[in-house]
Amino acid sequence: MTSSGSRGHRSHPSVAELVSSARELRTAAVARLVSLVEGNSPQLRAVAAALAPYAGRAQVVGVTGSPGVGKSTTISALTRAIRQQDRTVGVLSVDPSSPYTSGALLGDRIRMLEHSTDKGVFVRSLASRGRLGGLSAAVPQALRVLDASGFDVVLVETVGAGQAELEIASLADSTLVVLAPGAGDDVQAAKAGILEIADVLVVNKSDREGSASVVRDLRRMQSYRAAPDGSWATPVVQTVAAHGGGIDELLAAADGHFAWLRSSGGLAGRRRRRAAVEVEAIVIDRILAQLATQAKSTALDEMAEIVACGEIDPYSAADRLFPL
Amino acid sequence: MTSSGSRGHRSHPSVAELVSSARELRTAAVARLVSLVEGNSPQLRAVAAALAPYAGRAQVVGVTGSPGVGKSTTISALTRAIRQQDRTVGVLSVDPSSPYTSGALLGDRIRMLEHSTDKGVFVRSLASRGRLGGLSAAVPQALRVLDASGFDVVLVETVGAGQAELEIASLADSTLVVLAPGAGDDVQAAKAGILEIADVLVVNKSDREGSASVVRDLRRMQSYRAAPDGSWATPVVQTVAAHGGGIDELLAAADGHFAWLRSSGGLAGRRRRRAAVEVEAIVIDRILAQLATQAKSTALDEMAEIVACGEIDPYSAADRLFPL
Numbered sequence A, B: 001m002t003s004s005g006s007r008g009h010r011s012h013p014s015v016a017e018l019v020s021s022a023r024e025l026r027t028a029a030v031a032r033l034v035s036l037v038e039g040n041s042p043q044l045r046a047v048a049a050a051l052a053p054y055a056g057r058a059q060v061v062g063v064t065g066s067p068g069v070g071k072s073t074t075i076s077a078l079t080r081a082i083r084q085q086d087r088t089v090g091v092l093s094v095d096p097s098s099p100y101t102s103g104a105l106l107g108d109r110i111r112m113l114e115h116s117t118d119k120g121v122f123v124r125s126l127a128s129r130g131r132l133g134g135l136s137a138a139v140p141q142a143l144r145v146l147d148a149s150g151f152d153v154v155l156v157e158t159v160g161a162g163q164a165e166l167e168i169a170s171l172a173d174s175t176l177v178v179l180a181p182g183a184g185d186d187v188q189a190a191k192a193g194i195l196e197i198a199d200v201l202v203v204n205k206s207d208r209e210g211s212a213s214v215v216r217d218l219r220r221m222q223s224y225r226a227a228p229d230g231s232w233a234t235p236v237v238q239t240v241a242a243h244g245g246g247i248d249e250l251l252a253a254a255d256g257h258f259a260w261l262r263s264s265g266g267l268a269g270r271r272r273r274r275a276a277v278e279v280e281a282i283v284i285d286r287i288l289a290q291l292a293t294q295a296k297s298t299a300l301d302e303m304a305e306i307v308a309c310g311e312i313d314p315y316s317a318a319d320r321l322f323p324l
Helices: A015-022 A027-038 A044-054 A071-084 A103-111 A138-149 A163-171 A186-191 A211-223 A247-264 A266-292 A294-308 A314-321 B015-022 B027-038 B044-054 B071-084 B103-111 B138-149 B163-171 B186-191 B211-223 B247-264 B266-292 B294-308 B314-321
Strands: A059-064 A089-095 A121-127 A153-158 A174-179 A200-203 A236-238 B059-064 B089-095 B121-127 B153-158 B174-179 B200-203 B236-238
Touching: A015 A027, A015 A044, A015 A138, A027 A044, A027 A121, A027 A138, A044 A138, A044 B314, A059 A071, A059 A163, A059 A247, A071 A089, A071 A153, A071 A174, A071 A247, A089 A138, A121 A138, A138 A153, A138 A163, A138 A266, A138 B314, A153 A163, A163 A266, A174 A247, A200 A211, A200 A247, A211 A236, A236 A247, A247 A266, A266 A294, A266 B266, A266 B294, A266 B314, A294 A314, A294 B266, A314 B044, A314 B138, A314 B266, B015 B027, B015 B044, B015 B138, B027 B044, B027 B121, B027 B138, B044 B138, B059 B071, B059 B163, B059 B247, B071 B089, B071 B153, B071 B174, B071 B247, B089 B138, B121 B138, B138 B153, B138 B163, B138 B266, B153 B163, B163 B266, B174 B247, B200 B211, B200 B247, B211 B236, B236 B247, B247 B266, B266 B294, B294 B314
Parallel strands: A059 A153, A059 A174, A089 A121, A089 A153, A174 A200, A200 A236, B059 B153, B059 B174, B089 B121, B089 B153, B174 B200, B200 B236
Antiparallel strands: none
């Protein structure tokens, strides 16, 4: 193993050294690798190549739901429960609507402070860059870093509903959809098709009024769905995450789904789906980067100008930019 | 004007005939054109070319906010107020999280029933197809149909928060961000960076407890933002959309923003931005269509397989699929 530029002052660790440290769950190394894949650095390719042999071992759990239902509290409580079983946890918080990484998820970080001295827990917030095209490739790559570092469980949280949730679900082995009574989103959540992606439904704040009716609604909606023999019956788990209530049951449900995936042979399919999403995201990022190059960007501006004034239609403009 | 295949049975109208009927706001023709652009039909290009000269006249207003804040009710009330001024209205409801167009927005449609016999109102729900890559090109193209048909105002509603909201904002001349007290999303909304895209902030259900504090929070957050001379001062409008309360003020605020865009010269910039987003969406759709072709799709599956088992990294897989 070589390190360059070490003339008396502290040398930068090589990618191989970083990966080796990350594999011992050293926080600084894991964090540096996430930054490298997030920032699209020149070392990105080397990092990806070095991680490849170690990826695919973590149990990846997506946690999603509308703002205010208590996702962060649930994640924090789950983290505690997983640690009590001596398993290690990586947490990724993804805010797809924010172009800023900085303060956006400060509240979440503060809630996770109790884990900040625990080497078996790694927490990182990621903002997608607000570009057209959904989640950036940085999200699956950051997930890949935590997976390859060797965390037993990786929790991926999305803030907000919509497209990003579907994409996170396509990266996860299991998806927990969190709802809460009185958030006005019980029926709305069903409306948004969110139930389709749930492997486990979580009714948080279940000490609140209206909790029973949310559970009833969810069970009724599920009864409308065809469930062939041997398929997974999505459980509805009630929690009061703020006090840890129901969290052991929730973890058991998530682990149960993962065990079912393994035994049914479904896990390999989900892993291939994740890999396909990863590769697609990289391809799309490349196309967008091409669009953003000086020459293409000027051409796009010019096309936008003549499309805006009705001189040509947008399809003809697309032809000129990227001939079929 | 020619129409083919008319041997006794009813002939299909040509694209030129459809556009001509749509320009008289005939509902069936407008609906057919939206279906043609939404369904990626062979006539798509002809439709786009026929519409181009007429686009860019409508006042496009995006309406966004978390589930449960009353977006649909607000849209319905706004539609009524605009009609009272004898202006025509097209409404697009976009559900970016649902792969289904069908029942998903049934509730909204029912709420809009009062306008169903009014020829000056056109309502359509669109589901983006849940693909990686955010909103499909169908959304800006459907918007273009309503615009070119000659509706004075086009309201575009998104269900759910996140990436889709930013994209809708990039298509609109003005963006109304709707919040409601007690939905638990007042601070959360700020967290998600949603304030950044608001041209008008709407506090709906403002007869509820907590309304004043939401307004106060919003004003305080705005006061932190730099506002150079001559820039638009985002108003905060309180509404009770269910009873029509504050809706005239809201419409005045939206119209005020549009007038400011015109007088400040900002409108041309927003229209160019919309055109650029349209062209980009088309280019991305094409790339994705290429990925979905039989040959590429098989190749992607094969790549996903070897990425999933750690044989190669996803960047090398992307290289093989789409050489740099």
